[in-house]
Amino acid sequence: MILVFTLALYLVGAALLGASVIVRREGALRSAGWIAGGLGALLHAAAIGLRCAALHRAPFVTPAESLSLLAWLLVLLYLGAQLLWRLTAAGALALGLGFLLLFLAGRLGDATPVGAASPLLAEQGVSLHVIATLASFGAFALAFCCAALFLLEQKLLKSKRALGWLKVLPPLVVADRAALTLVGIGFPLLTLGILSGLIRAAGGGLKPGWASDPKLLLAYGVWGIYGAYLWVRFRSGWPPAHTALVLLVGLLLCLLVFVVPTAVHRFG
Amino acid sequence: MVGLSHKTAPVEVRERIAFTAPGRLSEALAGLKSAGITEAVLLSTCNRTELYVAGDTGPDVLLELLAQLHPEAPPKLSSYCEERRGHRVVEHLFRVTSGLESMVLGESDIARQVKDAYGAAAQAGLTGPTLNPLFHKALEASKRARTELDLSRGAFSVGHAAAQLAEQLFGSLRGRGVLILGAGDMSEATARHLASAGADTIFVANRTFERAARLAEVLGGRAIDYEAFPAQLAKVDIVVASTSAPRPVVTRALIESSLPARRHRPLFLIDIAVPRDIEASAGDLSDVYLYDIDDLQAVVSVESAARQRRAAKAETLISHEAQVYLEKSRAALAAAPLVTALRARHQAVLQSELARLYRRLPDLTDAERAAIEAFGESVLQKIAHDPTRQIRVLAEEQPEKLDTIREVFALDPSPGPFPSVFPTSSAEGKGSIPSGSPSLAPSETETGEGRGRGMGR
Numbered sequence: 001m002i003l004v005f006t007l008a009l010y011l012v013g014a015a016l017l018g019a020s021v022i023v024r025r026e027g028a029l030r031s032a033g034w035i036a037g038g039l040g041a042l043l044h045a046a047a048i049g050l051r052c053a054a055l056h057r058a059p060f061v062t063p064a065e066s067l068s069l070l071a072w073l074l075v076l077l078y079l080g081a082q083l084l085w086r087l088t089a090a091g092a093l094a095l096g097l098g099f100l101l102l103f104l105a106g107r108l109g110d111a112t113p114v115g116a117a118s119p120l121l122a123e124q125g126v127s128l129h130v131i132a133t134l135a136s137f138g139a140f141a142l143a144f145c146c147a148a149l150f151l152l153e154q155k156l157l158k159s160k161r162a163l164g165w166l167k168v169l170p171p172l173v174v175a176d177r178a179a180l181t182l183v184g185i186g187f188p189l190l191t192l193g194i195l196s197g198l199i200r201a202a203g204g205g206l207k208p209g210w211a212s213d214p215k216l217l218l219a220y221g222v223w224g225i226y227g228a229y230l231w232v233r234f235r236s237g238w239p240p241a242h243t244a245l246v247l248l249v250g251l252l253l254c255l256l257v258f259v260v261p262t263a264v265h266r267f268g
Numbered sequence: 269m270v271g272l273s274h275k276t277a278p279v280e281v282r283e284r285i286a287f288t289a290p291g292r293l294s295e296a297l298a299g300l301k302s303a304g305i306t307e308a309v310l311l312s313t314c315n316r317t318e319l320y321v322a323g324d325t326g327p328d329v330l331l332e333l334l335a336q337l338h339p340e341a342p343p344k345l346s347s348y349c350e351e352r353r354g355h356r357v358v359e360h361l362f363r364v365t366s367g368l369e370s371m372v373l374g375e376s377d378i379a380r381q382v383k384d385a386y387g388a389a390a391q392a393g394l395t396g397p398t399l400n401p402l403f404h405k406a407l408e409a410s411k412r413a414r415t416e417l418d419l420s421r422g423a424f425s426v427g428h429a430a431a432q433l434a435e436q437l438f439g440s441l442r443g444r445g446v447l448i449l450g451a452g453d454m455s456e457a458t459a460r461h462l463a464s465a466g467a468d469t470i471f472v473a474n475r476t477f478e479r480a481a482r483l484a485e486v487l488g489g490r491a492i493d494y495e496a497f498p499a500q501l502a503k504v505d506i507v508v509a510s511t512s513a514p515r516p517v518v519t520r521a522l523i524e525s526s527l528p529a530r531r532h533r534p535l536f537l538i539d540i541a542v543p544r545d546i547e548a549s550a551g552d553l554s555d556v557y558l559y560d561i562d563d564l565q566a567v568v569s570v571e572s573a574a575r576q577r578r579a580a581k582a583e584t585l586i587s588h589e590a591q592v593y594l595e596k597s598r599a600a601l602a603a604a605p606l607v608t609a610l611r612a613r614h615q616a617v618l619q620s621e622l623a624r625l626y627r628r629l630p631d632l633t634d635a636e637r638a639a640i641e642a643f644g645e646s647v648l649q650k651i652a653h654d655p656t657r658q659i660r661v662l663a664e665e666q667p668e669k670l671d672t673i674r675e676v677f678a679l680d681p682s683p684g685p686f687p688s689v690f691p692t693s694s695a696e697g698k699g700s701i702p703s704g705s706p707s708l709a710p711s712e713t714e715t716g717e718g719r720g721r722g723m724g725r
Binding site for chain 1: 433435436437438439531532534551554555557559563567
C-alpha cells in the first residue's frame with residue numbers, strides 16, 4: 001500500500017513539475033511538485049526499510065527490488081541536485097522516470113515469486129557493490145536528463161524560436177555543468193561498484209564463467225563510456241553538444257545492464 | 269511621410285538605409301535642403317528610418333530622394349516602405365514618439381531620438397510652421413503618456429532582454445567577462461543591465477578612447493584600446509556591439525580564430541547596432557550564440573498583462589491628443605484668413621490715417637514720425653488682440669459663427685474653401701509603396717491664400 005502512495009506521489013510530482021514547465025510558471029506548481037517528490041521519496045524509503053525489516057535481508061535481492069531501489073536513488077539524487085541547480089524540467093523527467101521504474105518493479109514483483117536470499121548478500125562487499133552500482137546508474141540517468149535539457153535549450157537558443165520556454169529551463173551552462181557533475185559523482189561510484197564486485201569475485205565461491213558474465217561485460221562498457229565522457233570533457237575538448245550524445249549512449253548501455261540475462265548476478 | 273520600420277523591413281534592409289553613422293544625418297539633411305525641401309525631419313534609429321516632409325512633394329519622389337541620400341540604400345526600397353499622408357502622419361508620429369510603435373512597447377528612448385531628429389532638422393533650418401508645432405505636440409503627448417500612465421514602467425528594453433538571455437545562457441553573470449564595443453547610449457544601457465545582473469568584469473572599447481574611459485568608469489570596468497578588442501574575444505563570455513561603423517567590425521573569421529582558446533566556452537554575442545556590427549554568419553559557429561536587434565524582439569514580446577493594459581490606455585490618450593491637435597490645426601487654419609484680413613484692414617486704416625496726418629504736419633522729424641507709427645502699431649495690437657483670440661476660439665468651438673464675424677467687420681466674404689493641412693479623405697491615408705509606382709499622392713487642389721500647404725500632398 002505504501003508503494004502505491006509512493007507511485008501516486010511520484011506521478012503527481014512529475015505532473016506538477018511538468019505542468020509548471022508547460023505553463024511556464026515556476027510558482028506554486030513547482031513547489032507542490034517538489035513536496036510531492038520529497039514525500040514520495042520519504043514513503044519510498046519507509047517502504048524499502050519496512051521490507052528489509054520484514055524479510056531480514058538486503059533490499060535488492062530480486063530484479064524488482066533493484067529497480068525499486070534504483071528509482072528511489074534517482075529521486076533522491078534529483079532532490080539533492082535541485083538544491084544546487086534550478087532543475088525543474090529535469091525534475092519532471094526524473095520523477096517520471098522514478099515512477100516508471102517503480103511501476104515496472106511492482107509489475108515484476110507481482111510476477112516473480114520471492115525465493116530465498118543468496119548468502120552472498122550477507123557480505124558487506126556485495127552490498128557495497130550493488131548499492132554503489134545502482135547509485136551510479138541513478139546519477140547517470142539524471143545526467144542524461146540534464147544533457148537532454150541542454151540539447152533542447154541549445155537548439156532553442158540557436159534557432160531563436162520559442163524563447164519563452166527558456167525561463168523554465170535551467171541555464172544552458174548550468175545544465176551542462178549539472179550533467180558533468182552527476183557523471184563526476186556516478187563514475188567513481190561505478191568504479192567502486194565494479195572494483196568491489198571484482199574483489200569479491202576474486203575471493204572465490206562464484207559460479208564458473210563469472211568473468212564473462214554479460215552483465216559484467218556490459219558494466220565495463222558503461223564504465224568505458226562514462227570514463228571517455230569525462231576524459232573528453234577535461235582533456236580533448238569536444239563541444240558539449242557532442243558529449244551530451246555520449247550520455248545518451250551511456251544510459252542505453254545502463255538499461256542493457258539491467259535487462260541482460262545473467263547467471264552470476266542472481267541473489268534470490 | 270515615407271519610411272520603413274522593424275514592422276516592414278528586416279534588419280538586413282534597415283541597416284542599409286540607416287542614417288545613424290556620424291555625419292550621415294547632417295549630410296542627408298543638407299541633401300534634402302539642396303533638393304528644395306523646405307520642411308523635413310529625418311528620423312533614423314535602429315528600428316526605423318522615416319522622412320517627414322511638409323509640402324506637396326509626392327511620396328514616390330520622397331522615396332527616390334531618400335534612396336539617393338544613402339549610398340548603400342537597398343534595391344527595391346519601396347517594397348519595404350510605407351507612406352502616410354495628412355492626418356495619418358500626425359497619428360503615426362504621435363504613436364511613434366510615445367513608444368506605441370516601438371519594438372519594445374512603451375520604451376522611452378524613442379522620444380529622445382525623435383527630439384534629436386527634430387533638433388537636427390531645426391539646426392539645419394528645415395523646420396517651419398507645419399513641422400514645428402507638430403513635433404512639439406507629439407513630444408508633449410509622449411511626455412503626458414509616460415507621466416500620467418507610467419507607460420515606460422516595466423518596459424522590457426533591448427538591454428534588459430539581452431541581460432535576461434545572458435542569464436539564461438550562463439546562469440549567474442558573476443565572474444563573467446563582458447566586452448562592450450562602442451560607448452553610445454545603447455551600449456551603456458545594455459551594459460548597465462548586464463552589470464546589475466552580476467557581470468563584474470567589463471571591458472569597454474571605443475574608437476574614441478576618452479568615451480570608452482568615461483563609460484568604463486560609470487560601469488566600474490576597464491577601457492581598452494579599440495585595436496586590442498580582438499584579443500579579448502578569447503577571454504570574455506559576452507560581447508555587446510553597438511558602434512556606428514557602417515560595416516561589421518566583428519567578423520566570422522575573427523570569432524573563429526578565438527574559438528580554440530575558448531575550449532567550447534559559450535560566447536554570447538549581442539549586436540544592437542544598425543547597421544550590424546557582427547557578421548551574421550558568426551552565429552552559425554559552434555558554441556556561439558548571436559542575437560541581433562530583431563532577434564531580441566522575440567524576447568521583449570513577452571510582456572506583462574499590466575503593461576499591456578497601460579499601453580491600451582496610452583493608445584486612447586495618444587489618439588485623443590492627435591485628434592485634438594488635428595482639430596486645433598484645422599481650426600487655426602480656418603481662423604487664419606479671417607485674422608489676416610482683420611489685421612490687414614486695421615493696417616490699411618492705420619496707414620491711411622498716418623498719411624493724412626503727415627500731410628497736415630509736414631514738418632515732423634523722422635524721430636517724431638517713428639514715435640507716432642510705433643504708437644499707432646501699439647494701439648492696433650491692443651485693439652486687435654481680443655478679437656483675434658476670440659476668432660481662434662470660435663474657429664475651434666463654433667466655426668459656423670465665423671461668417672458672422674466676417675459680416676460684422678465687413679471682411680472679404682468669400683475667402684474660398686479653406687485648405688486642409690491634414691485631410692482625412694481616403695485618398696490621403698496610409699499605404700505601402702509599390703515599386704515603380706508612377707504617382708501615389710495626387711495633390712489636392714490648392715485653394716485659398718496659399719497658406720497651410722499640408723505635408724500630405
